[in-house]
Amino acid sequence: MTAITETANRKTRGRPRVFDRDDALDKALMLFWAHGYEGTSLSDLVSATGAKAPTLYAEFENKEGLFRAAMQRYIETFSAQRNAVLNDDGMDVKAAIEAYFRATAACFTECDKPAGCFFICTSSALSSESQEVAQMLSRQHHAQESALQAFLDTRQARGELPACANSATLARYLACMLQGMSVRAREGANREELDQIVDTQMAIWPALAGYCELSAA
Secondary structure (H helix, E strand, O other), X not given: OOHHHHHHHHHHHXXXXXXXXXXXXXXXXXXXXXXXXXXXXXXXXXXXHOOOXXXXXXXXXXXXXXXXXXXXXXXXXXXXXXXXXXXXXXXOHHHHHHHHHHHHHHHHXXXXXXXXXXXXXXXXXXXXXXXXXXXXXXXXXXXXXXXXXXXXXXXXXXXXXXXXXXXXHHHHHHHHHHHHHHHHXXXXXXXXXXXXHHHHHHHOHHHHHHOOOHHHO
C-alpha cells in the first residue's frame, strides 16, 4: 500500500456517511404506509433510515414534517402513475376508467410494498392530537375525488357521458370503490380478487355512466 493510499484511507475512515434524503423518504414512506402515522415511532424511523434523530429533525423539522414529505413522495411515485392513465386521450372514458382501476388493483397488491392505499391506510386510528395529519389526509382524499370528477367533466364535455349525468356523484362512487379495494387489499385480497371487483364495476359501467338523476331529467 502506498503512502498516498494510506493517507486517503485515514481521511475517509472516520468520515460520517452523507445523509441520503431520498432513501430516507422511501424508507419512512414504507413505515408509515405499513403501520400508520400513530403506529410509527421516531425510534422506528431512526432504525429504518439509519439517520440519527437530530439529522431527521434538521431535515424535516419533526415527525409530522417527515410524514408530510413521505406523503408527497407517495403522490409523486404512485398516485401520479395512476392519474396519468386518466390523461390518456387515446382511450375512451370506459377504457380509461378500467385502466385506472386495474392500475390501482396492481398498486394495492404489489408484494414489495404495504397493501392498500397510503392515504386510506394512514387515515385510521388517528388521535385527537394528530388533527393536522388528519386534515392533510382528508385533503388528499378530496383531491383524489376531484381528479376523478375533473376527468369525468372533460369526457362529458366531449359527449362520452350523457349531459344529464352527475359527474360529482359518479366521482364519489368511484372514490368509494377505491377505498373499498384498499380495505380488501389490506385484509389480504390479492390482485386477482381486486380485478374481479373491477370486472363487476365495468360490467355495470353502462348503467353507471348513463345514470341521470330524476331532478336532472
